[in-house]
Amino acid sequence: MSVRTFRATFSALALAAVVTLGLAQPASAAGENYVALGDSYSSGVGAGSYTSESGACKRSTNAYPYLWRNANAPSSFAFVACSGATTASVSSGQLGALSSSTSLVSVTAGGNDVGFADVMQTCVLQSEANCVSRVNTAVSQVRNSLPGSLDSLYRGIRARAPQAQVVVLGYPRFYKLSGSCIAGLTETERGAINNASDVLNDVLAKRAADAGFTYSSVVDEFTGHELCSGDAWIHSVTVPITNSYHPKAVGQSNGYLPAFDSVA
Numbered sequence: 001m002s003v004r005t006f007r008a009t010f011s012a013l014a015l016a017a018v019v020t021l022g023l024a025q026p027a028s029a030a031g032e033n034y035v036a037l038g039d040s041y042s043s044g045v046g047a048g049s050y051t052s053e054s055g056a057c058k059r060s061t062n063a064y065p066y067l068w069r070n071a072n073a074p075s076s077f078a079f080v081a082c083s084g085a086t087t088a089s090v091s092s093g094q095l096g097a098l099s100s101s102t103s104l105v106s107v108t109a110g111g112n113d114v115g116f117a118d119v120m121q122t123c124v125l126q127s128e129a130n131c132v133s134r135v136n137t138a139v140s141q142v143r144n145s146l147p148g149s150l151d152s153l154y155r156g157i158r159a160r161a162p163q164a165q166v167v168v169l170g171y172p173r174f175y176k177l178s179g180s181c182i183a184g185l186t187e188t189e190r191g192a193i194n195n196a197s198d199v200l201n202d203v204l205a206k207r208a209a210d211a212g213f214t215y216s217s218v219v220d221e222f223t224g225h226e227l228c229s230g231d232a233w234i235h236s237v238t239v240p241i242t243n244s245y246h247p248k249a250v251g252q253s254n255g256y257l258p259a260f261d262s263v264a
Contacts, residue, residue: 032074035097035161036065037090038108041171041256042081046235046246057082058242062249064256065106068264074104083242086112087149091156098160105157105166106260110204113149114141120245123193124237128186135192142200147207154211167263168208168215169256170201172222172234174245179228184236190228216263221255 036042043054044063051059059079060066069077078097085094087109098105119138123131157166174197175181175190185193201217208215225233233251235243247255 032072032104033076033099033102034065034069034074034104034106035078035102035164036063036081036106037094037097037157038081038106038169039085039090039112040081040083040246041108041111041169042106043083043085044081044247044252045083046243047249047252049249054082056084060249060252062252064252064260067253067257068106068260071261081108084112085109087146087153088113091153095156095160098157098164100160100162102161102164104264105161105164106169106264107153107157107166108169108171109153110142110146110150110200111171113146114138114200116245119193119196123185123189128189131185131189132192135189135196139196139199142196142203146200146203150204150207151211154207154213157213158211165264166208166211166213167260168204168213169259170204170215170217170219171197172218172226172247172251172255173197174227174234176224176226176229179226180230181228214263216259218255218259221259222251225251225255 040058042063042065043058044050044060044066045058047060047062049061051061059081063081065079065081080094080097082089082094090107090109115138119134122134154166173194175194177187177190177194201219205215205217222233225231227234227236233248233255235246235248237244
């Protein structure tokens with residue numbers, strides 16, 4: 001075989017190998033058995049386009065689990081996240097979707113355990129002092145009672161899906177301080193709410209790590225797109241009220257999806 005013939009043959013074989021590898025790559029994603037658990041931040045409240053079967057759970061086709069499914073075509077996909085879910089209701093009502101063949105799990109849970117909706121309602125409708133007091137109560141719950149609830153949930157997930165990669169996602173900071181808002185909450189209130197979100201995310205990250213799970217923050221993705229930023233990916237107080245303080249469709253696609261995709 002001449003040198004020229006050898007090089008031509010080698011090049012053809014190399015090209016064939018590249019093409020073969022390129023065609024084989026989607027099979028890895030296709031092998032995933034993915035289950036999406038959690039509360040309204042995973043179900044997609046605020047993102048619209050809710051599936052008819054989900055009812056009050058408000059599972060959106062614009063939510064990050066659905067978007068990840070569309071992009072990666074896993075072998076199976078169970079989307080059971082539900083608006084209003086707590087760690088206890090995820091444990092009692094959603095873990096049945098898991099099995100020994102589950103290979104990937106996503107979950108958001110914890111905000112409703114400490115009365116997230118009540119915190120925001122208090123801050124919108126009542127005085128600054130009442131707002132800060134209610135936020136401080138929530139922070140105390142995050143530090144003292146939530147860790148045990150998260151541990152219980154995470155043990156339940158691991159018991160039912162022993163081989164799965166489990167991704168715990170956090171919550172965004174809600175406000176850009178010294179931003180463009182000229183009405184609404186005071187800077188003190190906004191700062192207190194942001195601090196509470198930071199404390200919650202710190203606890204989620206620690207409990208996830210101790211459980212052997214992967215924690216993925218969404219704070220970086222939402223930075224520059226908080227309320228009062230001028231380009232918010234989060235609803236402010238809206239009608240319907242249930243959308244308030246939840247990610248818009250763009251917050252799911254440009255915030256939560258990249259945060260999940262980067263570690264899944």
